Amino acid sequence: MSTSPDQYYIPEPSKWPIVAMLAIFSILMGSALAINGVGIGSFLIVVGFVLLGYMFFGWFGDVVEENMTGKYNSQVDDSFRQGMFWFISSEVFFFATFFGSLYYVRNISVDWLGGTGYLEATNEFITSQFVSQWPTAGPSNLGGDFALVDTWGVPAINTAILLSSGLTLTWAHWGLKKENRKQLVNGLMLTVALGIIFVIMQAVEYMHAYSTLNLTLESGIYGSTFYLLTGFHGFHVIVGALMLSAVLGRSMKGHFTEENHFAFEAAAWYWHFVDVVWLGLFILVYWM
Amino acid sequence: MEIMKLPVMIIMGLIVLSLASGMFFLAKDDGSGDRVVKALTFRIILSLILFAILILGAIFNVIEPNSLTPSIAGSTPTN
Numbered sequence: 001m002s003t004s005p006d007q008y009y010i011p012e013p014s015k016w017p018i019v020a021m022l023a024i025f026s027i028l029m030g031s032a033l034a035i036n037g038v039g040i041g042s043f044l045i046v047v048g049f050v051l052l053g054y055m056f057f058g059w060f061g062d063v064v065e066e067n068m069t070g071k072y073n074s075q076v077d078d079s080f081r082q083g084m085f086w087f088i089s090s091e092v093f094f095f096a097t098f099f100g101s102l103y104y105v106r107n108i109s110v111d112w113l114g115g116t117g118y119l120e121a122t123n124e125f126i127t128s129q130f131v132s133q134w135p136t137a138g139p140s141n142l143g144g145d146f147a148l149v150d151t152w153g154v155p156a157i158n159t160a161i162l163l164s165s166g167l168t169l170t171w172a173h174w175g176l177k178k179e180n181r182k183q184l185v186n187g188l189m190l191t192v193a194l195g196i197i198f199v200i201m202q203a204v205e206y207m208h209a210y211s212t213l214n215l216t217l218e219s220g221i222y223g224s225t226f227y228l229l230t231g232f233h234g235f236h237v238i239v240g241a242l243m244l245s246a247v248l249g250r251s252m253k254g255h256f257t258e259e260n261h262f263a264f265e266a267a268a269w270y271w272h273f274v275d276v277v278w279l280g281l282f283i284l285v286y287w288m
Numbered sequence: 289m290e291i292m293k294l295p296v297m298i299i300m301g302l303i304v305l306s307l308a309s310g311m312f313f314l315a316k317d318d319g320s321g322d323r324v325v326k327a328l329t330f331r332i333i334l335s336l337i338l339f340a341i342l343i344l345g346a347i348f349n350v351i352e353p354n355s356l357t358p359s360i361a362g363s364t365p366t367n
Contacts (some may be wrong), residue, residue, distance in 0.1 A: 035335050070318040077318065085315040135354075151353030157345075164341055173325045259320045269307075269314055276307050279335055283296060286354055287342065 009071045016059040020028050023051035052097065064250065064263075074230045077262060081175045084266045088273065091236075098232065102284065103279075106134050113138065136223040143218035145244035149238045151286040154205040158198050159282050163238075165194035166275045169244075173268055179258050181251070188248040229281055243267040292351045298348070299338045306331040 097275065114132020116124030123130065130138060137143060149155060160253025172187025206227075209215040217227050247267045250256065256264050310327035317323055345351035 002315055074318065081315045085311065089312055148354060159339060163332070163335055166335065170325070170329050170332050175330065177322050177325055259318075265314055265319070265324050268328065269310055269324070270367055271312065271329055275335065276303055276331070279303065279338065280300065282341075283300065287296075287351065288293070288354075 006073065008073065008075050009066065010061070011066065014059075014062070016055055016062070017262045019047055019055040019058070021050060023048050026051060027029075042269055059244065064255070066103075067260075068255065079189075080262055080266075084262075084269075084287050088270070091273065095232075095280075098225075098229050099280065099284070102229065105221050105225060110134060110136055110138070111233055137220040137222065137251050141220070143216055143220055143223060144214055144224070146214040146216070146219045149205065149213065149215065150284075154201050155282060155286050158201050158205075159278065160202070161194050162275050164271055165191045165198070165206075166272060168194065169268055173264075176256060176261055176264060177258060185248065186258075188251060189245060192244050192248060193270075195237055195244070199234060199237055199241070203232070226285065229285065233274070233277055233281060234269050236277070240267070240271045243270060292345050294327065294339065299334055299341070303331055303334045303338065306334060 026044050026048030028048075029039045030046075032041070032047060034041030111117065111132050112119040113123065113127050113130050114172055115127075116132065135148060139148065168187045170187075172184050172191065175181070175183025175187055215223055215226065217223055218247040219226075242266050247264050250263070306327050310324050310331065312321040313321075313327055342351060346353060
């Protein structure tokens with residue numbers, strides 16, 4: 001409504017929140033039906049994700065256009081920064097919960113079942129056969145014996161890939177700050193490509209773990225935490241690569257200046273965050 | 289691994305700190321400075337050092353990755 005830089009920009013009524021609601025409803029309803037074996041369920045999930053993609057593309061497109069036509073003042077800029085800060089905070093707590101559960105299971109509950117501490121009697125009378133160790137196939141070895149993923153295989157290579165992508169992104173970032181468009185675009189292209197390679201390698205590793213190592217989601221608490229942590233991380237790599245692809249497209253169209261580039265820095269920071277989460281995973285899951 | 293745990297954890301802590309400072313600058317600055325890119329550059333350099341320490345530690349047998357431990361999980365009797 002307002003185009004004056006002195007006033008906080010309030011957009012016209014928009015269809016996007018309703019489209020978002022329909023997309024999420026479709027995904028959740030589809031999932032519920034699919035889990036219960038109703039045929040239309042998976043179709044609804046696909047429709048939901050297509051709608052979600054359409055919503056993101058359209059809504060962010062509107063925001064970009066508003067920005068490029070000079071509708072935003074410094075207060076709006078501050079709102080975006082605050083929004084990103086709280087989004088990231090929720091992401092930090094999301095992963096903190098999973099790392100916390102890994103710590104709890106590994107260092108506390110498995111020891112308890114093994115008879116450490118005040119649960120000695122529980123071990124003596126109920127879980128007397130249980131030997132406390134990590135990794136464990138407990139409870140009851142339901143998923144069968146399994147082997148661990150070789151640290152020197154895909155995990156180490158993927159770490160090198162993700163660290164390289166952090167380097168290329170930092171190179172692009174400096175390109176933006178020094179107004180070198182070619183460096184910005186090339187750096188982003190390399191980063192997105194490395195991100196895609198990471199996801200493909202991870203998928204290959206999962207197939208290998210399932211088919212050869214018998215390390216599955218049913219491999220007791222180790223399998224659950226392993227796939228939960230690495231799986232959600234992989235999902236975040238996909239989201240980060242999508243964000244950087246959008247930023248790459250905008251960079252190629254000449255968007256972003258040395259001073260006005262919040263979208264780039266937000267996406268770049270997100271990628272660094274995903275990179276650090278992987279380092280934490282790499283150390284805690286594969287080394288310690 | 290025990291002997292290497294402390295330096296690894298210290299560098300990991302510094303990485304998280306530099307990342308967090310990058311977030312702080314991203315939320316506070318208006319885009320004109322270069323505090324964000326500097327914090328993130330520091331972060332990637334520290335990460336490369338950490339990766340190098342892990343690789344060198346394994347080469348010189350100071351650290352041993354988990355997957356080289358002989359136990360195949362599940363071989364232990366459970367109740």
